[in-house]
Amino acid sequence: MSEEILLDEKIICEEFDCVWEKPETLTENKMHYCPGCGHGVVHKILMEVIEEMNLQSETIGVAPVGCSVFAYNYMNVDMQGAAHGRAAAVATGIKRMLPNKIVFSYQGDGDLAAIGTAETIHTANRGENILVIFINNAIYGMTGGQMAPTTILGMKTSTTPFGREATSQGFPFKITDLIAQLPATHFVTRQSVHTPNAVRYCKKAIQKAIKYQKENKGYCLIEVVSNCPSGWKMTPLVSNKWMEENMFPQYPIGDLKDNGILITKKEFTK
Amino acid sequence: MSKEIFFMKGNEALAEASIRANCKGYFGYPITPQSEVLEYLSEEGVKRGMVVLQAESEVASINMVYGASGAGFRVMTSSSSPGISLMQEGISYIASAELPCLIVNINRGGPGLGTIQPSQGDYFQSTKGGGHGDYKLIVLAPSTVQEMADFVFDGFYLAEKYRNPVMILADGALGQMMEKVSFTKTLEQNLFDKSSWTTTGKQNSRERNIITSLHIQPEKMEEVNLHLQKKYKTIEENEVQYELINSENMEYLFVAYGLSARISHRTIEIANENGFKCGLLRPKTLFPFPHKILEELSPKLKKIFVVEMNAGQMLEDVKLSVEGKCKVGFYGRMGGMIPSPEEVFEKFLEFQKQI
Numbered sequence: 001m002s003e004e005i006l007l008d009e010k011i012i013c014e015e016f017d018c019v020w021e022k023p024e025t026l027t028e029n030k031m032h033y034c035p036g037c038g039h040g041v042v043h044k045i046l047m048e049v050i051e052e053m054n055l056q057s058e059t060i061g062v063a064p065v066g067c068s069v070f071a072y073n074y075m076n077v078d079m080q081g082a083a084h085g086r087a088a089a090v091a092t093g094i095k096r097m098l099p100n101k102i103v104f105s106y107q108g109d110g111d112l113a114a115i116g117t118a119e120t121i122h123t124a125n126r127g128e129n130i131l132v133i134f135i136n137n138a139i140y141g142m143t144g145g146q147m148a149p150t151t152i153l154g155m156k157t158s159t160t161p162f163g164r165e166a167t168s169q170g171f172p173f174k175i176t177d178l179i180a181q182l183p184a185t186h187f188v189t190r191q192s193v194h195t196p197n198a199v200r201y202c203k204k205a206i207q208k209a210i211k212y213q214k215e216n217k218g219y220c221l222i223e224v225v226s227n228c229p230s231g232w233k234m235t236p237l238v239s240n241k242w243m244e245e246n247m248f249p250q251y252p253i254g255d256l257k258d259n260g261i262l263i264t265k266k267e268f269t270k
Numbered sequence: 271m272s273k274e275i276f277f278m279k280g281n282e283a284l285a286e287a288s289i290r291a292n293c294k295g296y297f298g299y300p301i302t303p304q305s306e307v308l309e310y311l312s313e314e315g316v317k318r319g320m321v322v323l324q325a326e327s328e329v330a331s332i333n334m335v336y337g338a339s340g341a342g343f344r345v346m347t348s349s350s351s352p353g354i355s356l357m358q359e360g361i362s363y364i365a366s367a368e369l370p371c372l373i374v375n376i377n378r379g380g381p382g383l384g385t386i387q388p389s390q391g392d393y394f395q396s397t398k399g400g401g402h403g404d405y406k407l408i409v410l411a412p413s414t415v416q417e418m419a420d421f422v423f424d425g426f427y428l429a430e431k432y433r434n435p436v437m438i439l440a441d442g443a444l445g446q447m448m449e450k451v452s453f454t455k456t457l458e459q460n461l462f463d464k465s466s467w468t469t470t471g472k473q474n475s476r477e478r479n480i481i482t483s484l485h486i487q488p489e490k491m492e493e494v495n496l497h498l499q500k501k502y503k504t505i506e507e508n509e510v511q512y513e514l515i516n517s518e519n520m521e522y523l524f525v526a527y528g529l530s531a532r533i534s535h536r537t538i539e540i541a542n543e544n545g546f547k548c549g550l551l552r553p554k555t556l557f558p559f560p561h562k563i564l565e566e567l568s569p570k571l572k573k574i575f576v577v578e579m580n581a582g583q584m585l586e587d588v589k590l591s592v593e594g595k596c597k598v599g600f601y602g603r604m605g606g607m608i609p610s611p612e613e614v615f616e617k618f619l620e621f622q623k624q625i
């Protein structure tokens with residue numbers, strides 16, 4: 001009798017209990033990200049979209065220098081690791097030679113909006129038909145929590161121990177707003193991944209951007225306002241709350257541009 | 271292939287050769303005295319199917335080359351000294367990731383913004399790595415417009431054979447001067463199978479391909495270094511190229527490359543008319559440097575005279591090869607100045623008289 005029950009359990013587990021399966025596009029490697037960090041979630045939904053759209057064999061990714069430098073250890077697609085800040089130029093080189101492939105870069109705020117600003121802006125201005133995923137955690141996670149161009153005023157980091165102060169350290173750089181203004185950009189949006197609902201919206205944005213790329217619509221940028229519990233020195237839960245209260249007013253969630261048309265009324269979700 | 275003869279600028283001959291060598295992509299940024307390469311390819315290259323892109327900087331162009339080479343294509347960039355300095359970070363990554371490509375440096379006078387006049391002041395930054403870490407480029411030094419064209423074919427071939435960046439190091443004069451040239455060389459499109467490492471989209475039949483220079487474990491990083499050093503050793507053993515002129519019964523040997531070699535060629539003629547027995551060694555490859563021939567020749571010589579358009583950079587490699595077995599003299603002009611053959615002869619006379 002006990003044997004029968006065991007057998008039943010096996011059947012149930014095998015055929016009905018699978019609520020989520022790791023896509024082929026994610027490797028077996030354990031991620032090195034800190035608990036609660038947004039990087040892992042974005043990796044996951046990006047790779048889910050690539051699999052759902054059946055694009056594993058068509059996709060080439062570019063990893064940055066930053067906490068996600070090892071993105072290619074987790075993403076099971078062909079990838080190149082770029083020098084710090086140069087991912088957009090590397091992606092341009094790939095896409096120009098392979099115009100029918102799907103090309104994305106995955107970059108942090110230091111990578112994209114400080115050392116790589118020129119490459120970022122000019123790639124957008126040329127309207128390269130690529131997707132740029134931009135993880136804005138307002139800090140340099142990898143190097144131990146220094147100020148990023150996106151660090152908000154008053155925020156303490158290891159190089160702004162008294163809080164970022166505008167007169168000597170400048171203002172938070174809203175590079176996504178700037179990119180949305182460029183005529184060659186097609187879809188520019190700001191998302192987050194800190195709640196299940198936010199993850200769904202973000203995934204939809206990724207689906208849309210990849211679809212646009214397939215249709216040769218041109219440059220798409222998805223900024224993901226994200227946490228860095230370690231760099232911010234907060235627990236994951238507290239960091240998410242802090243992000244909602246302090247980052248979102250600076251970096252409102254929602255589309256900035258779609259189909260090449262600027263969206264003036266920004267939807268602000270909490 | 272017909273042996274049609276053209277009258278062309280060095281930069282244009284090089285650009286034309288790149289199209290004929292089946293180069294599929296060019297990424298560059300304007301800088302004198304090499305802008306003709308970008309200009310020529312923007313018209314002729316595009317018409318004949320090449321991907322040509324004017325980048326926002328040399329930093330961007332070398333990283334576009336990284337991406338495009340990683341995607342499996344024969345690609346190149348060109349610049350002049352300040353632009354090459356900017357590319358050094360990218361070149362280090364390219365050397366580490368073992369991406370074949372051609373980088374052209376039409377050397378101008380420095381340091382700093384310097385001058386747009388010809389110079390050989392980039393010997394160090396071209397042959398000694400140039401960026402961070404232990405790596406080498408294969409460096410080819412043309413001395414005629416014909417070689418500006420021919421070395422493009424040789425350069426791509428060597429780059430792909432060894433999966434290593436190759437630099438053509440010429441100077442502003444070679445880029446700008448017009449000479450006759452014919453395009454007799456050819457280079458097949460798919461010389462080597464690249465499928466085991468290029469990122470073209472992961473097929474079910476294989477693991478994903480990753481192009482990177484990051485090896486966080488020092489044991490692994492050392493392995494990569496050992497592999498690179500072994501490769502450079504093989505290159506040193508197999509790819510040295512030089513021209514030896516007038517070497518029979520010579521007592522004095524001039525060593526010079528590129529434009530300096532053309533000048534020195536005339537100087538040894540003057541010297542020989544004046545009763546000296548002078549020969550000329552003209553390295554065509556600066557890395558690998560022709561150490562062996564110098565080592566062999568030096569015990570039989572009275573003196574060696576190095577001529578460069580810099581403060582004495584290749585001079586160090588000559589001295590390393592000779593290892594004190596022969597006295598080595600030097601004459602160089604800097605900052606865009608070109609010495610005349612007579613001027614070099616006078617300096618040689620002074621050196622020849624020294625005990």
Ligand SMILES: Cc1ncc(C[n+]2csc(CCOP(=O)(O)OP(=O)(O)O)c2C)c(N)n1
Binds near residue numbers: 067084139
């Ligand atoms: C040329 C160069 N300068 C500096 C560094 C050191 N560095 C590595 S990652 C990094 C900052 C990364 O921050 P960000 O892009 O925001 O990524 P995060 O780690 O926050 O995801 C810096 C400065 C480097 N690798 N290369």
Ligand code: SF4
Binds near residue numbers: 141
């Ligand atoms: S340091 Fe910050 S960004 Fe990096 S993995 Fe940890 S939490 Fe994520």
Ligand SMILES: [Mg+2]
Binds near residue numbers: 108
């Ligand atoms: Mg960051």
